[in-house]
Amino acid sequence: MSTRRVLATTRRVLRQLRHDPRTIALMLVVPCVLMTLLRFLYDGQPLVFDHIGPMLLALFPFTVMFVVTSVAMLRERTSGTLERLLTTPVAKADLLAGYALAFGLVALVQVALVTTLSLGLLGLQIQGSVALLALVAVVDALLGTALGLFLSAFANSEFQAVQFLPAFVLPQLLLCGLLAPRDQMATALRYLSDVMPMSYAVDGATRAAGSAGVSGALLVDLVVVCACVPVALGLGAATLRRRTP
Amino acid sequence: MTGQFSACRIQRMLNCIEVEHLRVVRGGRPVLPDLSCAVAAGTVTGLLGPSGSGKTTLIRAIVGVQQVVSGRVSVLGEPAGSAALRTQVGYVTQAPSVYSDLTVRENLAYLAVILAASPESVSEVISTVALTDQADAQVSRLSGGQKARVSLAAALIGGPRLLVLDEPTVGLDPVLREELWSLFHRLAAQGATLLVSSHVMEEADRCQRLLLLREGRLLADATPDELRERTGADDLDQAFLRLIQSGEAA
Numbered sequence: 126m127s128t129r130r131v132l133a134t135t136r137r138v139l140r141q142l143r144h145d146p147r148t149i150a151l152m153l154v155v156p157c158v159l160m161t162l163l164r165f166l167y168d169g170q171p172l173v174f175d176h177i178g179p180m181l182l183a184l185f186p187f188t189v190m191f192v193v194t195s196v197a198m199l200r201e202r203t204s205g206t207l208e209r210l211l212t213t214p215v216a217k218a219d220l221l222a223g224y225a226l227a228f229g230l231v232a233l234v235q236v237a238l239v240t241t242l243s244l245g246l247l248g249l250q251i252q253g254s255v256a257l258l259a260l261v262a263v264v265d266a267l268l269g270t271a272l273g274l275f276l277s278a279f280a281n282s283e284f285q286a287v288q289f290l291p292a293f294v295l296p297q298l299l300l301c302g303l304l305a306p307r308d309q310m311a312t313a314l315r316y317l318s319d320v321m322p323m324s325y326a327v328d329g330a331t332r333a334a335g336s337a338g339v340s341g342a343l344l345v346d347l348v349v350v351c352a353c354v355p356v357a358l359g360l361g362a363a364t365l366r367r368r369t370p
Numbered sequence: 371m372t373g374q375f376s377a378c379r380i381q382r383m384l385n386c387i388e389v390e391h392l393r394v395v396r397g398g399r400p401v402l403p404d405l406s407c408a409v410a411a412g413t414v415t416g417l418l419g420p421s422g423s424g425k426t427t428l429i430r431a432i433v434g435v436q437q438v439v440s441g442r443v444s445v446l447g448e449p450a451g452s453a454a455l456r457t458q459v460g461y462v463t464q465a466p467s468v469y470s471d472l473t474v475r476e477n478l479a480y481l482a483v484i485l486a487a488s489p490e491s492v493s494e495v496i497s498t499v500a501l502t503d504q505a506d507a508q509v510s511r512l513s514g515g516q517k518a519r520v521s522l523a524a525a526l527i528g529g530p531r532l533l534v535l536d537e538p539t540v541g542l543d544p545v546l547r548e549e550l551w552s553l554f555h556r557l558a559a560q561g562a563t564l565l566v567s568s569h570v571m572e573e574a575d576r577c578q579r580l581l582l583l584r585e586g587r588l589l590a591d592a593t594p595d596e597l598r599e600r601t602g603a604d605d606l607d608q609a610f611l612r613l614i615q616s617g618e619a620a
């Protein structure tokens with residue numbers, strides 16, 4: 126792996142995004158609009174908003190980054206640019222790290238926007254530290270990016286890649302504790318939710334919002350999510366082949 | 371014995387590409403059943419044959435992106451696709467493989483960093499393919515011929531010793547085609563080796579040597595003049611036809 130090639134890839138991906146202002150706008154505005162919608166959905170129940178707000182702060186960046194990166198990587202593969210790149214000295218890890226860094230930077234902006242909006246204008250009340258909650262959200266976005274890069278290897282078309290949202294993200298969304306607390310689910314489902322990375326992402330956000338300071342449980346959540354990022358990127362790199370049939 | 375050995379070594383050095391008993395199967399079909407051929411260094415060699423004859427598969431094997439069943443492909447004395455070759459071989463795919471949502475310059479600047487080429491080389495290759503006026507235009511807005519030239523420019527970054535071009539002149543107007551062939555010969559004169567595939571026989575005359583491929587088999591390895599002489603045909607299209615007919619008769 127070479128820092129120079131990783132950074133060049135990051136710069137290239139960000140330049141591609143810059144030529145596509147509508148995608149940038151969607152990535153940055155959609156989470157804000159959804160959060161606003163949620164705020165007024167629970168207009169009469171501010172406590173409910175305070176309860177699920179932090180969870181969604183973790184989910185929106187995760188989901189958006191997952192979809193965008195899986196399609197971006199798919200395009201790289203189907204346009205022939207990947208085949209050509211893999212005849213150059215670029216390492217597979219350079220490419221994936223470059224992508225992760227580029228979308229990680231976008232996630233940083235996205236999380237900053239939606240967190241500021243939620244805690245400011247929308248009046249989301251949290252007991253914990255804002256910085257810690259934002260950190261959890263950014264790490265979750267990175268996880269979405271890494272999983273998107275990995276899973277795009279299993280799609281041959283944009284149609285298939287987009288289907289990974291209902292196939293892969295929705296089950297995690299149902300089981301992550303957003304709709305029902307995880308400890309009240311059927312045992313089998315609880316075990317299932319224990320091995321889904323999004324559960325830790327959402328738990329982490331809830332804990333970061335719930336109390337000031339870093340508890341042991343929050344640390345576990347963060348470590349699990351952070352550890353999943355290189356694992357997913359490594360698996361993604363393993364799916365790239367210099368030689369194809 | 372020693373003399374034979376060194377003659378063999380010299381031959382190796384003169385050949386930029388050597389393919390021995392290459393077998394490639396794609397989708398259960400042997401696209402290249404057992405192919406052997408060589409490309410001399412410093413030449414413009416044409417790889418000709420109808421579509422579906424295995425040209426692209428051979429090219430992919432030479433640049434090291436094709437899974438092969440058996441056989442040996444060596445490029446500049448190294449096994450095809452080895453790490454040492456990744457800055458030495460320029461590859462132009464059939465469909466332009468550049469980022470259509472970037473400008474010409476942004477595309478090439480990225481590759482320049484990847485290949486550790488100088489930043490100046492970007493402007494140089496842009497002027498080599500005559501795209502200076504379009505340098506800051508987004509590739510998606512360019513014509514098909516211009517896109518093909520961006521793809522060619524990308525392969526020229528870093529001054530590779532071998533350029534492998536898969537049908538680089540398809541769909542280009544005659545003037546542009548003529549300019550590109552002149553460029554290919556200029557590059558060869560500077561010491562590069564070029565392997566250019568085409569299914570248009572009229573382009574064969576611009577090559578110093580021809581490899582004729584049909585159904586994955588090498589039909590001929592000759593200069594254009596040798597080919598005419600051998601078949602008694604004046605134009606190369608006819609020569610190709612007669613070769614096929616004599617091959618089927620034999």
